[in-house]
Amino acid sequence: MSTDADEFRVRFYRLGRELAFMAESGPFPGVYAPPPPHPDGVADHASPAVAWDWPRYGIPVPDDWPPGVYLAHFIEGDDRRARAVPLLDDAGIEGHEREFFLVRPRHPGKNARILYKKSTFTRHAYNRSDRADAQRASSLYDNPVHQEGGPGMPRGHRLSLHRPGGVIDLAYWDAPFIAWLERSGYDVEYCTDLDLHEDPELLTPYRLLLSVGHDEYWSADMRARVSAFVRGGGNVAFFSANTCWWRVHPVDGNTAFVSDTDHRVGEVYPHLPATDLWWPAPPDGVGEPENALTGVSFRNGGMWPGEWPGDRPRAGYRVQHADHWVYEGTGLRDGSDGGPPDALGAGTALIGYECDGAAFVRDEDGIARASGVDGTPESFLILGIYLLDPVHDDFHHLKWGHWNCPEREPEITGPRAATMGLYTAGGTVFTAGTTDWPVVCGRELDAGVVRVTRNVLDRLAGPATADR
Template identity: 30%
Template sequence: MAAAVTSCGPRRPDAAPAAHPSAGAAGAPAAPASTPPGTAGPAADGHTGPTSERSRPGNADWEITDPGPDGAIEGFADRVSVLPGEPFGLHVSTPATAFTVSAYRMGWYDGARARLVWRREHVPGGKQAAPHVDPATRTVLTGWQRTLAVDTAGWPEGAYLLRLDAEDGSGRRYVPLTVRSASTAGRTVVMSAPATWQAYNEWGGYSLYNGPTGGLATRSLKVVFDRPYDYDHGAGLFLVYEAPLVALAERLGLPLAYTTGVDVAREPGLLTGASAVLSLGHDEYWSPEQRANVVAARDAGTNLAVLGANCCYRRIRFEPSDLGPDRTVVCYKDAWAQDPGHQAGAPATTDFRTGPGADPESSMLGVIYDGYPVDAPYVVTSPGHWAYEGTGVAAGASFPHLVGVEYDRVHTGFPTPRPIEVIAHSPVVCDGRRSHSDTAYYTVPSGAGVFATGTMRWVEALEARGPGGGRADHGIDSHAGDLVRQVTENVLRAFAAGPAGRTRPAQDNLDAVYGTA
């Protein structure tokens, strides 16, 4: 039986950016039948991948600086992801008589970070109905009508933010969307984590953490993608935990593919031949199918980089919503015995490491979630490791505030792949309990390498270039930012070249680090 690891404090929504629930709307506009024309198309050479995107000019005006009041405008897409050329619907609520929707592809673009791919102006506005709550599962349901049909013909693969602008100037909001890759062979896969964004989403007053009482007793047992996101102006967790990595990877010019955890769960062969899979800064909620498909890719030679902490912690199930398949995230957590799906034979939607059907995530990650909240320096212990090439760090080099707010460590009381190499071993104190956050690297017989940062702040720190740098800098300075950028570049380049373990096998050092095998 695996040794127990307890969290230093209760799991709270403020492990993510603060949420600002907004009120629902009343009334519903009619849905236009026609698909709007685009104002920008694919590259002239027909290529739509990030390599051709690097040479295109960006649009620095994509960012929302003044969102306006709650309820001024908000919306959601009826697809989490689409293939290039597939249509989707936008469901928008606004008291404004008209609004503009602009599709920005997020990337590097010489620092502009986004490019305008498509725009539709003068879309008729209207207030949609107020949401209601399913009494059995406390799920917030909008029932909003489709406002606009969008055709993605000519849209390159990538991560998108659709910006909604009320034409009376009253408000602006984002709607996230992935234009996913049909094939990932030979490419590094950016795997977005919308299930985790939705778990923390409190739009309408409920999330998988909180309800009206502010605690677990009234939380949702199921949440749906059929509602806006209530934080970061509608962008979910994308801007803090994913966009900085997208910008870096595209700046490097790597062959990239884009997908989501929902797609990886649904399509067993999606990762076939991929060079690497990237799990980004906050990727907590996984279905067993997603995990099995990532493990199968690893065992076939695909590298895995876990650029956060608390990854693959919650076991979920996808169910349909009124708008389509896989649009409901089910996670009963400690109330798993009440789940009708589990009663019918589905795996318990609780933590992967707990029963019934315990399957600790460490067997895939190498590390395992150890606690929350912490704020601690990141301490380098193996400066000669290839991941630190070009950083100039020495043993004991310390980078304040880089470890937090959740952290992982190697813990052999749980299934731990060997050989595994700890390259940063950072002391932490979590609610009075002493422990460590570990950055670790292990390799498997297929040749795949798995790299895990051990801190949730890794992707955020890619933005740290001085005081006030980044969207949520936590006091992380430019020295930490330089370290994280160089290590991430080293890992991405090595992983893009093929199975990293063939040329960079892990050198097991747990005896030296922890004093035990």
């Protein structure tokens, strides 16, 4: 904590069906520490590449705090000033002077079969380290720091995990979905990307792993452990998109990571080759397409222009295979009865802000089927599809899954579409193919999306059956 106030306090809340106040700690003496300067001398900005080394304050977690995602709210000033600050509610999760952390169970899996992975590497990548009155703009996207690498140190953009930042993504994607999970009676435990990276046994007690919202940055160990979990009969639900797009290399005792992305290096943009992109073959990338795990790829999807989360079409997913268990109880039709096919999530901003897709072809009945030409498993079944061509006049460039993908893949290789589906390879992997699925479900904006989510959780988190 760094503050020029004489003292400060910390209020703690737990995210659940509502934001629940847990405790207040302090007062603590305030100590000011400046942010580290940017190595390129970028005026008014700070370095994203080094630990900020602010003064540390240890606060024990009470024994009676249940596992979950917690919010810390930092309040400057004396007791009189603190009393004037009202307690936060659900509308106050996002903002500066806030940070989140997880409380893990003492006995993992004892009370829950579902493990929710909070995408913390992605959060750090986008964290600009701003505060309410200062636009520091230091991240992997704003004034990034690139290193050439050497013995024991990978080449790429470097990012410290020990930086301040406030809360944005947690409030947008996670909070409404976590609230819905608890309202709906699901017992869930939580982990971070770093937990999955560090602990080879983390997934063992669980039946279902959840990836939620925006889950872009993965380490090789994370991916290997999830792949092994599936091969061994574990299930995964990707209620997310832009998933596993960049590889990261944790360094410095896992307090920082390096990723060779296409982000700016000096005056060069895009920086190519970006060797930590998962799908291209070496030496231009890792050579392990992410859709081999997820079934879908940002390469076959896209994003909407403008400010996040952006305006976008609200047509929803065209339903296929309406007799599949995923659609049970929705009443949705696929056109096989002679009528028009229904659209899952129609009228909501379900597709996007970013979305992933599977390379596909259409059969003689017009049904989209995964071609598997770029690594999607043969058993992947497309259950919902939204064609991205055309959407906007400038969407030709967006649909490739990244601003400069035409630099890598100049020829159009087939139609692109946001894709919902699943495959089985030991365990079952479901993908929603869109970042905003947890928003639509969590806020209960569409009954069909809610029911599909329930069907996935109930089937994949329940006891193992012959057909998973």
